[in-house]
Amino acid sequence: MNGKNIKEKHVEVIKNSLITVGSLVIDFLLCLLIQNIFSEEALVPTIVVLGVFLIAVFTDGYLYGVLASICSVLVLNYAFTFPYFKINFTIPENIISAVIMVAVTLVTCFLTSKIKYQESLKAESEKEKMRANLLRAVSHDLRTPLTTIYGSSSAILENEETLTTEQKRQMLLGIQQDSQWLCRMVENLLSITRLDGSHVKIIKVPTVLDELIDSVLVKFNKHYAEYEVSVDIPDDMIVIPMDPILIEQVMSNLLENAVLHGKGLTQIWLRVFTIRNQAIFEIRDNGCGIAPEKMKNLFNGNYMSEEEATDRQKGNAGIGLSVCATIVRAHGGDITAENSKGGGAIFRFNLDLGEDDEHEESV
Amino acid sequence: MKNRYKILVIEDEVHINNLLCALMDANGYQALAAHSCEEGNLMFASHRPDLVILDLGLPDRDGMQFLEEIRKDSLVPIIVLSARTDEKDKVLALNVGANDYVTKPFGSRELVARVGSALRTASHRAENGMRPGGKFKSRGLIIDYDARYVTIDGEEIRLTQTEYNIVALLSEHAGKMLTYDTIITEIWGYKDAGSTKKLQVNMANIRKKLGAQPGKQNYIINELGVGYRMSEGDDQM
Numbered sequence: 001m002n003g004k005n006i007k008e009k010h011v012e013v014i015k016n017s018l019i020t021v022g023s024l025v026i027d028f029l030l031c032l033l034i035q036n037i038f039s040e041e042a043l044v045p046t047i048v049v050l051g052v053f054l055i056a057v058f059t060d061g062y063l064y065g066v067l068a069s070i071c072s073v074l075v076l077n078y079a080f081t082f083p084y085f086k087i088n089f090t091i092p093e094n095i096i097s098a099v100i101m102v103a104v105t106l107v108t109c110f111l112t113s114k115i116k117y118q119e120s121l122k123a124e125s126e127k128e129k130m131r132a133n134l135l136r137a138v139s140h141d142l143r144t145p146l147t148t149i150y151g152s153s154s155a156i157l158e159n160e161e162t163l164t165t166e167q168k169r170q171m172l173l174g175i176q177q178d179s180q181w182l183c184r185m186v187e188n189l190l191s192i193t194r195l196d197g198s199h200v201k202i203i204k205v206p207t208v209l210d211e212l213i214d215s216v217l218v219k220f221n222k223h224y225a226e227y228e229v230s231v232d233i234p235d236d237m238i239v240i241p242m243d244p245i246l247i248e249q250v251m252s253n254l255l256e257n258a259v260l261h262g263k264g265l266t267q268i269w270l271r272v273f274t275i276r277n278q279a280i281f282e283i284r285d286n287g288c289g290i291a292p293e294k295m296k297n298l299f300n301g302n303y304m305s306e307e308e309a310t311d312r313q314k315g316n317a318g319i320g321l322s323v324c325a326t327i328v329r330a331h332g333g334d335i336t337a338e339n340s341k342g343g344g345a346i347f348r349f350n351l352d353l354g355e356d357d358e359h360e361e362s363v
Numbered sequence: 364m365k366n367r368y369k370i371l372v373i374e375d376e377v378h379i380n381n382l383l384c385a386l387m388d389a390n391g392y393q394a395l396a397a398h399s400c401e402e403g404n405l406m407f408a409s410h411r412p413d414l415v416i417l418d419l420g421l422p423d424r425d426g427m428q429f430l431e432e433i434r435k436d437s438l439v440p441i442i443v444l445s446a447r448t449d450e451k452d453k454v455l456a457l458n459v460g461a462n463d464y465v466t467k468p469f470g471s472r473e474l475v476a477r478v479g480s481a482l483r484t485a486s487h488r489a490e491n492g493m494r495p496g497g498k499f500k501s502r503g504l505i506i507d508y509d510a511r512y513v514t515i516d517g518e519e520i521r522l523t524q525t526e527y528n529i530v531a532l533l534s535e536h537a538g539k540m541l542t543y544d545t546i547i548t549e550i551w552g553y554k555d556a557g558s559t560k561k562l563q564v565n566m567a568n569i570r571k572k573l574g575a576q577p578g579k580q581n582y583i584i585n586e587l588g589v590g591y592r593m594s595e596g597d598d599q600m
Contacts, residue, residue: 183468208563210570210577211585217578231577237567239560244587245450 016059020068023058027051027072031080044080045097048072049104056108060116069105073098138189138319145178180223184256188323191249202330204241209233209272209279212244216251217270224259232271240279240351246327247351250335253320254283254347262287262345277353284346289339298337299325324349367393368482371412373403373429374444375422383416383474390475400424407433414482415441417461419452427452427459434460440481444469450588457542457590464540480595484538499534500597504573504582506534515573525550526569529562533583533593542590566591 031044052072056065077094078087089095152171156163163171213233220229251270258268265287272281290298299321328335328349335349370392374380377398384394395410397403400423407415415433419426430441443456443464453464462481465474499506503516511527513520522530528550533541547558566583575581584592 179468205588206560206563207587208567210567210575211587214575214577214581214585215587218584221578229578233577237564239563248587 012060016064019058020055020064023051023055024068024071028075028079035080045076048076048080049101052101052105053108056105057112061113062106062109065105065109066102069101073101076101138185141185141319142182145182148174148178149182185319187249188253188319191246191323192326202243202246204243204331206239207242207244207247209238209240212240212242212248212251213270213272215244216248216255219248219252220255224256227259227265227268229255229268229270232269232273234273238272238274238279238353240353242331242351243327247331250324250327250349251281251283253324257320257347258283258285258287258345262289264288265344274353278350279353280348280350282346282348284340284344286342286344289343290337290345295337299335367391368414369393369395369410369412370478371395371397371403371406371410371415373397373400373415373421373426374418375399375420376418379418386471386475387478390478392478400426400429403429404432412439414478414485415439416444416478417441418444419456427456430456430459430461438485440485442477442481453589454542454544457540458544462539480538483595484536499537501534501537501582501594502580502597506531520572522569522572523565525565526572529565530569530583530593533591534596537593538595540586540590540592546590 027048027050031047034043034047052065052069055068059065074087077089077098078085081094082091089098152175156168156171210233213231217229217231220227255268255270258265262285265285267286269284270282271284272279274280324347325335328351331351333350333352335347337345337347340346370387372380372383372387372394374383375398380396380398384396387394395406395412397406400421403415403417403421406412417426417430421429426443430443433439433441440462441460443453443461444467445452445456445464446467456464462484463477465477497508499508505514507513508531511531513522513527513530529546532546532549543559543562544554547554547562551558551561566585570581570583573582575583580594582594584594586592
């Protein structure tokens with residue numbers, strides 16, 4: 001982690017320096033050109049000011065802007081103002097123009113930093129909002145299964161004699177199903193905490209696609225043996241750097257959503273293919289598809305409209321999908337949803353195939 | 364029912380402990396309950412159980428430490444209970460000597476199956492070991508250890524040396540989860556940066572040759588981030 005930060009810092013320094021030096025050189029060449037063509041001096045300082053302004057906007061912090069402005073002042077004084085090719089600060093207008101130049105730079109740097117800071121604040125508050133949404137939805141959704149579990153178990157304990165075997169069986173079934181639902185919910189939440197905190201980087205491990213799909217389907221078949229998933233993956237061995245536990249969660253959520261929400265579904269297709277440096281995962285079903293009004297807020301955890309607030313099943317889908325999105329984006333990929341022409345929903349996400357540089361510590 | 368297998372359950376959560384003991388009793392085993400490492404140690408010494416179910420998060424000491432201590436002088440099968448996301452713990456426990464692990468929360472059927480499997484694997488190994496002329500049979504798959512010859516439904520499967528070695532290793536421990544590290548050290552004798560990749564490539568070829576299909580009942584079961592397990596042989600069932 002630390003090495004990475006230092007490396008990133010180096011890259012930043014190089015980038016900023018290149019911008020500064022490059023802009024200055026272009027700036028001065030332009031000044032030379034203009035001076036030769038127009039033999040007019042009023043243009044030169046304005047161009048230099050513009051150059052310094054741009055540098056201040058496009059570099060980080062104050063350092064580069066101030067350096068550029070000092071450099072510009074000196075060059076301007078030396079090459080473009082009377083007396084030519086001499087540094088001379090005894091003439092008052094030279095001093096004043098130098099002061100103005102530095103002032104412009106400082107103000108620009110100040111404004112740029114402020115804007116950047118505000119943008120990061122905004123992103124942070126977006127994240128906060130999503131987290132709050134999720135928390136509200138979760139706490140609401142937890143109440144229903146807990147009611148079943150608590151109510152049924154105490155009913156059975158207190159009325160052991162009077163309840164029929166069938167009634168007891170029904171209640172026990174309810175307990176089982178609702179606690180399974182709770183398990184899935186908790187696993188989703190755990191996945192989020194696994195990549196919570198804005199700077200936690202995912203540890204990617206080279207994972208064999210076959211094994212991932214196998215593992216996902218074995219688990220899926222345990223709960224939904226009655227649904228057929230047709231698999232279409234490349235014959236070659238494909239290794240994708242990922243956190244396998246989290247991607248497994250994404251695929252389970254998508255498959256499960258198909259089953260729970262795709263009304264009338266009879267078939268699920270799971271396809272993975274590679275394009276250039278990307279592995280595309282596609283999960284398609286022939287159920288009822290996604291209602292257009294839900295499309296917009298599908299992945300941001302903002303799914304709770306008022307009339308839906310009591311619908312537990314839908315709530316879980318919302319959390320499941322926002323978990324999917326969080327995980328895929330943390331991997332540097334993207335996730336999309338659409339309705340297929342023949343009916344049914346298609347979910348796609350992509351992962352980088354590129355060699356990762358962090359897998360040495362794996363396994 | 365004199366010769367019931369004795370199962371020692373070491374788990375500090377009273378509810379889970381009760382559940383585990385009831386489950387074991389209901390399935391014809393004799394359950395012994397312990398709620399800490401200390402108690403577990405005492406019970407282990409006095410009762411000599413046939414199998415141990417061990418929770419890793421115990422109040423007095425780390426379950427992993429307990430595992431190491433038992434393994435010093437006993438080969439008793441040990442099943443570890445762990446949370447889903449702790450692959451590192453699972454791998455560590457398996458490498459230290461656990462025979463298997465069950466992820467919390469678990470279904471009763473799964474746990475009972477694992478217990479049965481671990482007991483069978485243990486007795487199977489005790490009886491047969493790697494005896495000469497031995498064969499491994501599982502749903503049409505036959506491995507002839509002497510001839511180094513593998514068939515499925517009578518048809519020969521051509522494996523390379525390394526592939527055969529891996530399949531043989533897994534089958535000798537059929538039913539037991541072997542971690543990547545274990546397999547790598549057994550097959551190549553050492554581990555380097557490219558080992559995992561080598562194992563993955565070999566496993567991919569083996570899967571193809573054994574006609575594995577994702578999500579179906581395959582001979583070799585893979586557990587992401589942990590390792591591989593050969594499904595139990597017919598004579599173990």
